[in-house]
Amino acid sequence: MQNRHNGAEAPSLLPLQLAGRPAGTQHAHDELAGAITLGLLGPLLLARGGKVVTPSAPKLRQVLSLLAVQANSVTRVDQLVEELWEESPPQSALTTVQTYIYQLRKLLKLDDKPTGGRATPTLLSHPGGYILQLPALDDIDANRFEALARRGRAELLAQRTEAASDTFREALSLWRGGFLEGVSTGPLLYSHTTRLDELRRTVLALRIEADLQLGRHQEIIGELTSLVSGEPTREDFSAKLMIALYRSGRRADALGVYQRIRTALVDELGLDPAQELQRLHQLMLEADPELDLPGVPAAPPRQPAPTVHIAHPAPAQLPAEIPDFVGRHQEIDRFTRLLTGPDAQGLRVINVVGRPGIGKSTFVVRATRAIRAHFPDGQLYVDLTGGDGRPMPTRHVLIGMLKAIGADEADVPHSVAEAALMFRSWTADRRLLVVLDKASSTDTLRHLFPSGSGCALVVVSRMPMDALSGAVRLRLPALSVAESVQLLANTAGENRVSQELDAAERLAELSDRLPLALRAIGAKLAGRPGWHLSRMVARMTDERNRMNELSYAGFDVFGRLAEAYQTLSARQRWVFRRLAAADGEPLTTEEIAERVSMSPSAVQTVLDELVDADLVEELLEGDEPRHHVPALIRLVGLSGMLGSSWWRNTTGQRSPG
Incomplete structure (x- = not known):
């Protein structure tokens, strides 16, 4: 809705205006006459006293939208500037923002200070920003939608399935199009758009799940067919369509849906269907009774539905800190602000990434233990890899998390989707911190998200998890030389290192300032108190012997770096090895x-992938970017394929790691 429609009726927003107000009184009439309602779930719609007064100026619409999504909270001036102009604000940005605020106050007849007596909408000035103060947050349709989504989840968990279906339908009926359709969005509004769009999809999936539980499989086949056609690689909708067809006596059609999504996943993404979808397919081939619709009792069941009661005390699964942690002050400060700062709103997600051996897990343990008090309902820590190094099955992960918060394993649904729903329902109104370490695929992660706005999720991975909705990426760099020397001193001894400071700094450079490599050196020096640091420097200067020196007491630096190399495609390996052969010399893309x-x-595409994997560094000095491979990773590239004669001759018998 691009034009201002003064005097037009706003019928789609009237239910929000009237909700919760006493009817048939002068008081109600006065409140309605001055009430402001905002529609964000579609084209921007602003009504005052039942009349549409939506502004038409693009920048003014952006300002109003940002104030609305942060209603009753401070919207800082720097946030408004970033939203309107991103990284290129004009010199008059602050004055222009003040003008937009003045125009909104004039348009909506809003005061700029709190009013006495009954509550009325105001647009308050606040130190450093502004607050759009509304008497009821439900006057914004997006807030009403989120409240209904929470209620529907609770009803579904309590096995009030029909009520949940009705609630989800009511929530979805509030949408009139895409979120803030027609409004130009900067970085802040884009993040809200992404979050609300994903929540809309989740509510739709839950409503369909409720309908399936109610035996409405035939009624939703058409809707599901349309959804699958629009998103041919979305597995949860295809799974629900398969179930609906199967329960309607159309097993052949259900199996056909599986073949189509399998083909789409392989052709478009090079992936096989997820484990739970493959299992559903196998159950259908076997006509397993597990797929049949359970009998729906005429009266409420006598036995209460399984509920999750939090264990006492709350789960506190964060590992212990290591005593020799050094540095990372800036990264810890940023991590803490992102999860606990005044700007933290809604579910907060951080993806901590970095090359093998950089100390990602150690950093996350240190940073999260410092903020435990902000998450009084508990802290969960999950290693997503099993003892064999393979990813843990998603349901096993969910069982562990649900047991930690008080559920009995027997109460955990067999379906991954239902188990995930159980976890999300428990977290909806709590403050829980979830740390997922060694993540390798977003397929598993999408089932492990908590849902509460007071929750936080930290995902630790070597590669960025770009598909994580709303995630902030935090990449860990190598330690500084001073931090590296301090880490050596913590393990090998302060006096020893201070007496050979030059040698200690040289060891830091030879180890690429990787914490894992420095700990291996420190452990070796601690086990040989008669060695000078200069002797260790001499042994490590020979590249062919360096990896041997870094395989000590369970520290397997080469093995950890080689794992990253093994994940590369053939084309990535080819470019990586040729760049490694350049003896560390930075090269341009053309070279x-x-x-x-x-x-x-084509080379630039591969280089971007290798930089994302943190196996190649991009240097931006000069007119043209140059790329090089850090020294230790370069040795892996020179080794060629793992198991080659160069590798065997260089590494010898590797220590267990």
Whole structure:
């Protein structure tokens, strides 16, 4: 809705205006005459006293939208500037923002200070920002939608399935189009758009799940067919369509849906269907009774539905801190602000990434233990890899998390989707911190998200998890030289290191300032108190012996770096190895393209992937970016394929790691 429609009726918003107000009184009439209602779930719609007064100026619509999504909270001036102009604000930005605020106050006849007596809408000035103060947050349809979504989840968990279905339908009926359709969005509004769109999809999936439980499989086949056609690689909708068809006596059609999504996943993404979808397919092939609709009792069941009661005390699963942790002050400060600062709103998600051996898990343990008090309902810590190094099955992870918060394993649904729903329902109104370590796929992560706005999720992975909705990426760099020397001193001894400071700094550089490598060196020096640090420098200067020196007392630096190399594609390995052969010399894209006999554009694509994987560093000095491979990772590239004669001759018998 691009034009201002003064005097037009706003019928779609009247239910929000009237909700909760006493009818048939002069008081109600006066409240309605001055009430403000905002529609964000579609084209921006603003009504005052039942009349549409939506502004038409694009920037003014952006300002109003940002104030609305943060209603009754401070919207800082710097947030408004970032939203309107991102990284290129004009010199008059502050004055322009003040003008927009003045125009909104004039348009809506809003005071700029709190009023006495009954509550009325105001647009308050606040130190450093503004507050759109509304008597009821439900006057914004997006807030009403989120409240209904929470209620529907609680009803579904309590096995009040029909009520949940009705609640989810009511929530979805508030949408009139895309979130803030027609409004230009900067970075802040875009994050809200992403979050609300994902919540809309979740509510739709839950409503369909409730309908399936109610035996409405035939009624929703058409809707599901349309959804699957629009998103052919979305597995949860395909799974629900398979179940609906199967329960309607159309097993052949249900199996056909599986074949179509399998083909789409392989062709478009190079992936096989997720484990739970493969299991559903197998159950259908076997006509397993597990897929049949359970009998619906005429009266409420006598036995109470399984509920989750939090264990006492709350789960506190964060590992112990290591005593020799050093540095990372800036990263810890940013991590803490993101999860607990005044700007933290809604579910907060951080993806901590970095090369192998950089100390990601150690950093997260240190940072999260410092903020435990902000999450009084507990802290969960999950290693997503099993003892064999393979990803843990999603349901096993969910069982562990649910047991930690008080559920009996027998009460955990067999379906991954239902178990995930049980976890999300428990977290809806709590403050819980979840740390997922060694993540490798977003397929598993999407089932492990807590849902409460007071919750936080920290995902630790080597590669960025770009599909994580709303996640902030925090990449850990190598330690500084001073921090590296301090880490050596913590393990090998302060006096020893202070007497050979030059040698200690040289060891820091030879180890790429990786904490894992420095700990291996420190452990070796601690086990040989008669060695000078200069002797260790001499042994590590020979590249062919360096990895041997870093395989000590269970520290397997080469093995950890080689794991990253093994995940590369053939084309990535080719470019990586040719760049590693450059003896550490930074090269331009054109120089690398000549070495690998590929076009510069193709090489640039591969280089971007290797930089994301933190296996190649991009140097932005000068007119043209240059790339090089850090020293220890370069040795892995020179080794060629793992198990080659170079590797065996270089590493010898590796220590268990």
